[in-house]
Amino acid sequence: MGRRNVDQFSRPGSLRISLFAGGQWKDRQLISEKWIAMATKPCELKQDYGYMWWLNTNEKMYPGVPASSFAALGAGTNISFVDPVHDLVVVVRWVDDKKLPEILRRIVSSVETANSLPLQGRSNRSE
Secondary structure, X not given: OOOOOHHHHHHHHXXXXXXXXXXXXXXXXXXXXXXXXXXXXXXXOOOOEOOOOEEOHHHOOXXXXXXXXXXXXXXXXXXXXXXXXXXXXXXXXXXXXXXXXXXXXXXXXXXXXXXXXXXXXXXXXXX
8 A cells, every 4th residue: 555645645534524424425415424433433342442443432532622523543543533522633753652632732722722713813604
């Protein structure tokens, strides 16, 4: 498969945002809403794990970011983090796993701060 860059890691995350917001990509239903609900539901054996997703159940993995967030984790702490609340995909590569919760908390906090600013001087995505 070769080496992957950040853009390659973020593409599936962007698709995840769309899919996990109802299972649709543009005007096509790609994944059933039932499957999405089950994939992001904690399994019986491990409350912070769904269908191949690490879940932030009760903000246990990543304190200070939405409990609805989830991530795909790879070797070397390569992570595709998805936060549906903020319509956010974050790709982090080769980071100290002990620092990851603080990095994600700061990113989400920055997004919340930016979203609270007046629209003057920044683009309005809804327009």
